[in-house]
Amino acid sequence: MEIRVKKDELLTGVDIVSKAVKEKSPMPILECILFTVIDDEIRLMANDTEFSIETVIKGDIKETGMVAIDAKTLTGLVKKLPNDDVLIITDEKAAAIKCGKLKANVPVRDGSGFPAVPVVSRETAVKISQFSLREIIRQTIFCSDDKKANKMMGAELFNISGNRLNVTALDGCRIAFRSIELKDSYEDRTAIIPSKALKDLSSIIPGGVNDEVEICFTDNHVLFGFDDTTVVARLVDGKYFDTEKMLNMSYSTQVKVNKRELLESIDRSTLFLSNIDKQPVVVDITGNTLEWKITSSHGSMTEDLDVSTSGNDLKIGFNPKFLMEALKAIDDEEVTLHLESAKMPAAIKDDAENYVYFILPVNFQ
Amino acid sequence: MEIRVKKDELLTGVDIVSKAVKEKSPMPILECILFTVIDDEIRLMANDTEFSIETVIKGDIKETGMVAIDAKTLTGLVKKLPNDDVLIITDEKAAAIKCGKLKANVPVRDGSGFPAVPVVSRETAVKISQFSLREIIRQTIFCSDDKKANKMMGAELFNISGNRLNVTALDGCRIAFRSIELKDSYEDRTAIIPSKALKDLSSIIPGGVNDEVEICFTDNHVLFGFDDTTVVARLVDGKYFDTEKMLNMSYSTQVKVNKRELLESIDRSTLFLSNIDKQPVVVDITGNTLEWKITSSHGSMTEDLDVSTSGNDLKIGFNPKFLMEALKAIDDEEVTLHLESAKMPAAIKDDAENYVYFILPVNFQ
Numbered sequence: 004m005e006i007r008v009k010k011d012e013l014l015t016g017v018d019i020v021s022k023a024v025k026e027k028s029p030m031p032i033l034e035c036i037l038f039t040v041i042d043d044e045i046r047l048m049a050n051d052t053e054f055s056i057e058t059v060i061k062g063d064i065k066e067t068g069m070v071a072i073d074a075k076t077l078t079g080l081v082k083k084l085p086n087d088d089v090l091i092i093t094d095e096k097a098a099a100i101k102c103g104k105l106k107a108n109v110p111v112r113d114g115s116g117f118p119a120v121p122v123v124s125r126e127t128a129v130k131i132s133q134f135s136l137r138e139i140i141r142q143t144i145f146c147s148d149d150k151k152a153n154k155m156m157g158a159e160l161f162n163i164s165g166n167r168l169n170v171t172a173l174d175g176c177r178i179a180f181r182s183i184e185l186k187d188s189y190e191d192r193t194a195i196i197p198s199k200a201l202k203d204l205s206s207i208i209p210g211g212v213n214d215e216v217e218i219c220f221t222d223n224h225v226l227f228g229f230d231d232t233t234v235v236a237r238l239v240d241g242k243y244f245d246t247e248k249m250l251n252m253s254y255s256t257q258v259k260v261n262k263r264e265l266l267e268s269i270d271r272s273t274l275f276l277s278n279i280d281k282q283p284v285v286v287d288i289t290g291n292t293l294e295w296k297i298t299s300s301h302g303s304m305t306e307d308l309d310v311s312t313s314g315n316d317l318k319i320g321f322n323p324k325f326l327m328e329a330l331k332a333i334d335d336e337e338v339t340l341h342l343e344s345a346k347m348p349a350a351i352k353d354d355a356e357n358y359v360y361f362i363l364p365v366n367f368q
Numbered sequence: 369m370e371i372r373v374k375k376d377e378l379l380t381g382v383d384i385v386s387k388a389v390k391e392k393s394p395m396p397i398l399e400c401i402l403f404t405v406i407d408d409e410i411r412l413m414a415n416d417t418e419f420s421i422e423t424v425i426k427g428d429i430k431e432t433g434m435v436a437i438d439a440k441t442l443t444g445l446v447k448k449l450p451n452d453d454v455l456i457i458t459d460e461k462a463a464a465i466k467c468g469k470l471k472a473n474v475p476v477r478d479g480s481g482f483p484a485v486p487v488v489s490r491e492t493a494v495k496i497s498q499f500s501l502r503e504i505i506r507q508t509i510f511c512s513d514d515k516k517a518n519k520m521m522g523a524e525l526f527n528i529s530g531n532r533l534n535v536t537a538l539d540g541c542r543i544a545f546r547s548i549e550l551k552d553s554y555e556d557r558t559a560i561i562p563s564k565a566l567k568d569l570s571s572i573i574p575g576g577v578n579d580e581v582e583i584c585f586t587d588n589h590v591l592f593g594f595d596d597t598t599v600v601a602r603l604v605d606g607k608y609f610d611t612e613k614m615l616n617m618s619y620s621t622q623v624k625v626n627k628r629e630l631l632e633s634i635d636r637s638t639l640f641l642s643n644i645d646k647q648p649v650v651v652d653i654t655g656n657t658l659e660w661k662i663t664s665s666h667g668s669m670t671e672d673l674d675v676s677t678s679g680n681d682l683k684i685g686f687n688p689k690f691l692m693e694a695l696k697a698i699d700d701e702e703v704t705l706h707l708e709s710a711k712m713p714a715a716i717k718d719d720a721e722n723y724v725y726f727i728l729p730v731n732f733q
Contacts, residue, residue, distance in 0.1 A: 076666045083636045105636060107669035271448045271470060301441045304472035
């Protein structure tokens with residue numbers, strides 16, 4: 004194989020596919036990036052068997068070939084190359100990489116040992132803007148937790164229903180639900196996609212509002228195609244949680260509040276908590292006033308916000324981190340807290356239910 | 369004590385003095401910031417007994433007083449306050465801090481228990497621009513190492529000689545020497561200043577070219593005065609290393625090289641080193657070519673640079689980090705390496721010896 008590519012082009016390609024490289028694997032070939040050079044295409048690929056990324060880069064092809072190059076060495080090297088043409092010439096043993104006055108030799112592996120990417124037909128693709136897909140992942144992913152024993156909590160439910168994409172994530176203490184309108188309508192389908200794959204995906208989607216991503220499903224895989232890049236992830240097998248009942252809950256108290264004020268105020272309230280994960284912030288709603296009160300060995304503090312309340316007065320404790328993360332995922336200037344009692348989950352949702360965040364309360368006293 | 373200050377003004381003051389707060393001390397008062405409010409001055413101070421910072425902030429004074437407030441709680445709180453006036457009212461037990469709708473109570477300590485700052489007369493002060501002082505610290509401090517058993521290695525020698533300030537730092541493997549011209553001439557004097565104090569100092573000097581710092585010495589202390597801030601540090605007692613002999617060494621080989629090219633090239637050469645601290649980079653100088661060659665389990669690489677050499681051909685090994693740090697501290701486009709043999713220290717210095725960096729070579733093979 005012999006190719007000549009611009010340093011920046013090579014760096015972009017290598018950066019994109021590195022997300023699917025295993026850092027340490029009993030199969031050393033998974034620590035490599037596969038170069039497949041055919042006819043007029045230079046294709047880079049990485050595959051950790053659960054998740055693969057393939058991308059095409061521009062360059063001059065002198066000789067076709069297929070070779071796997073150690074990803075860590077290659078990425079480190081390409082990052083530090085001068086801004087010049089990079090010449091890569093490989094034989095069975097090594098890749099000779101030349102750029103400016105630098106010559107490096109990096110060991111290679113036989114590319115034919117590389118695991119193949121599952122075939123996913125792109126015939127019936129759901130189309131969504133890159134921006135919307137990245138946003139819906141950002142707005143839900145923090146409610147999933149891949150450290151939990153339950154695999155479903157480390158994944159998100161993608162549900163296509165008519166012309167809507169609905170995404171659900173939950174970690175046992177909270178639920179994120181987001182729904183967006185698509186340009187076209189599609190046949191109904193659901194898929195449970197690992198959070199790690201979605202995080203990696205959203206870090207490599209450029210995110211243009213007018214640029215599209217195609218999403219294609221098989222029974223076991225999902226494919227995301229955008230620009231010159233294809234991402235394929237294995238789906239989580241099984242049945243996702245039934246969150247329907249939660250979505251239909253009713254709440255006797257509604258509290259409308261300025262989002263920024265609420266967020267900054269909760270943030271301040273955490274100052275006096277010695278352990279943010281264990282100590283709740285207690286909200287006291289009395290008429291149109293929402294008040295925090297915190298007392299600890301470091302001192303005490305209190306702050307009240309003007310809100311617009313309909314329903315009963317209420318006192319309820321929250322993990323402040325959960326409240327803050329949900330608020331940060333909402334773009335609206337005003338948000339409404341829906342509350343029932345100190346023991347029942349609270350919801351932050353808009354009228355159209357394009358977003359619903361459920362948060363379990365925390366016992367206090 | 370009762371004062372009203374703008375949030376930003378308070379934050380700036382608290383940020384400056386926090387550098388001298390002990391994080392954990394058997395004397396809890398050292399974990400505090402001392403507020404001294406007299407007549408028309410609000411003075412903030414912290415003192416870890418080796419190093420103290422005092423600064424004056426603007427604000428309205430309702431009642432004078434002196435009180436020590438826990439630095440960590442105060443700093444955390446002030447950072448997160450809304451951009452508004454902050455009212456601080458203290459009694460013997462607590463400081464009530466009010467800002468917008470927030471009310472906080474932070475425990476206080478009796479300010480009279482706070483250790484006093486040593487008195488340093490500002491009568492005969494050495495004057496230097498804030499920019500120059502910050503630069504000379506940056507350009508030398510990386511050659512000091514306060515983890516070494518020898519206290520001198522965790523300090524810098526400041527030497528005033530006529531109208532020059534000379535600064536020396538060394539860590540046993542390398543020496544940094546910098547000399548700058550001052551506007552005025554002063555009586556000769558030397559002082560050994562702890563690196564930690566210099567690092568903290570340079571992080572709070574705004575660094576304006578036309579703004580001045582006054583430096584005053586006693587036998588045991590040094591004072592740096594700038595804007596509304598005074599920093600006092602205890603000097604290291606003893607005799608500093610004699611580096612005179614090193615400065616007068618002669619070298620048979622001179623290699624003139626483009627600094628940026630050399631720096632980028634060394635940086636790339638480290639890619640294939642598995643342990644940057646233990647494995648040297650070997651430089652091979654043959655006529656007007658400087659060549660690196662690295663071979664490791666990750667592969668091999670070689671790069672040559674065009675240089676202008678006078679003297680003998682030479683092969684010498686370096687800790688690449690030492691070379692890079694010295695080069696980064698030099699602003700010149702071209703630098704000259706002065707070499708004698710593979711066993712003798714190398715120097716990077718300019719003709720006027722405004723800067724001299726000595727680096728011990730590393731054995732190779």
